[in-house]
Amino acid sequence: MEKDREAGAPPVRLAFRFGYLGDRFGGSQVQAEERTVEGEFIAACIRCELFTDFREARFQTGGRTDRGVHARGQVAAFTTHAPDRAIKALNWQLPPDIWVNGYAEVEPPFNPRYAARSRTYRYYFPPRGLDLHSMADAAQIFLGTHDFSAFARIQGKDPRRTVHSIRVAAEDGLAFIEVRGESFLWHMVRYMAASLLLAGQARISRDDIARHLETGEKCCHTPAPAFGLVLWDVDCGIVFAPIPPDSRTERHLGQLRDRHAVMERICSVFEESIG
Structure with missing residues (x-):
């Protein structure tokens, strides 16, 4: 045009x-x-x-x-x-x-x-000291339709949500959790990320996450920090x-992919917050 x-x-x-x-x-x-x-x-x-x-x-x-x-x-x-x-x-x-x-x-x-048919989020973090295989195994607990009261701030909304897919992977020196669903509750992905980070540190198990999902008892005192979360796609x-893209856009896309210094803060901030 x-x-x-x-x-x-x-x-x-x-x-x-x-x-x-x-x-x-x-x-x-x-x-x-x-x-x-x-x-x-x-x-x-x-x-x-x-x-x-x-x-x-x-x-x-x-x-x-x-x-x-x-x-x-x-x-x-x-x-x-x-x-x-x-x-x-x-x-x-x-x-x-x-x-x-x-x-x-x-x-x-x-x-x-x-x-929107679905929304996909990624949570990025440095892979140092984390067992990504244990995290990937624990992540499968979230698949399907569940009451996510233990992994969100509900604020009077229906706590049931459906997770269509979830995976843990690494690229470009960073690891990430990628989760896709039709809709998410407030802080839901960040609480899921927090629990999987704990699983990667062997501080909780796959069974612990399953128990919290079933009982509705909070798994973590705080969600993972906001600056690790990316709304990856709205389908x-x-x-x-x-x-x-112009040169400016390419530069910022690079910043979004290459946030090593920022991501290095995630584990330390999260660990401090859960004490």
């Missing part, structure tokens, strides 16, 4: 796949007193004159992340009369710690939160056309 649609043309609903480094955000959801991912994304759209009111444009994302949590494959959608400008200009208007890397035209009712059944 070489130019914006002609004046008077019907608006177009666009979905964007995007990522961000969560270190300097107070979470993803718009908040009046905090710098947030959605707040910066909406501000960039307004600077590009893609819309003037995010509510009228029905700006929506595929889910929320907490303070300090990162994303690789989050999805945002909004309606605009200037789709070509959106595709070309958003990366220039977004701050350095947010980038878009794919887009698609979607149907007018599309809402990424409700269209809305969309094929995204790629937006070629």
Whole structure:
């Protein structure tokens, strides 16, 4: 698409796949007193004159992340009369710690939160001193549908969730837990990661995790730190056309992959917090 649609043309609903480094955000959801991912994304759209009111444009994302949590494959959608400008200009208007890397035209009712078939998270940590085989074995306890009261902050929500897949692996000098499900409770993946880290340190067993899952008694006093968590993918059944990354985007993708110094803090912070 070489130019914006002609004046008077019907608006177009666009979905964007995007990522961000969560270190300097107070979470993803718009908040009046905090710098947030959605707040910066909406501000960039307004600077590009893609819309003037995010509510009228029905700006929506595929889910929320907490303070300090990162994303690789989050999805945002909004309606605009200037789709070509959106595709070309958003990366220039977004701050350095947010980038878009794919887009698609979607149907007018599309809402990424409700269209999401599954969400995938990764929790990264340094593999030093951890038995990854024991962690991988213990992780299988979480597969299927369970009451996750022992591994989340419920806040009045239905504690039953379904984990479609989970694995423990290592790449580029870091280990990670990757878990996929339709939806997750608050801090659920971080509590799961905390318990698996303990299993990797031989401080709890596979059977201990199974017992806590069955009884609902908390397995850990605190979730694993937020800065190790990445929203890896939101699957809305969309094929995204790629937006070629600029040098800035490549740099930040590299930072997301190569966070050795930050990840070295995870075990020590976690160990201190559980004492």
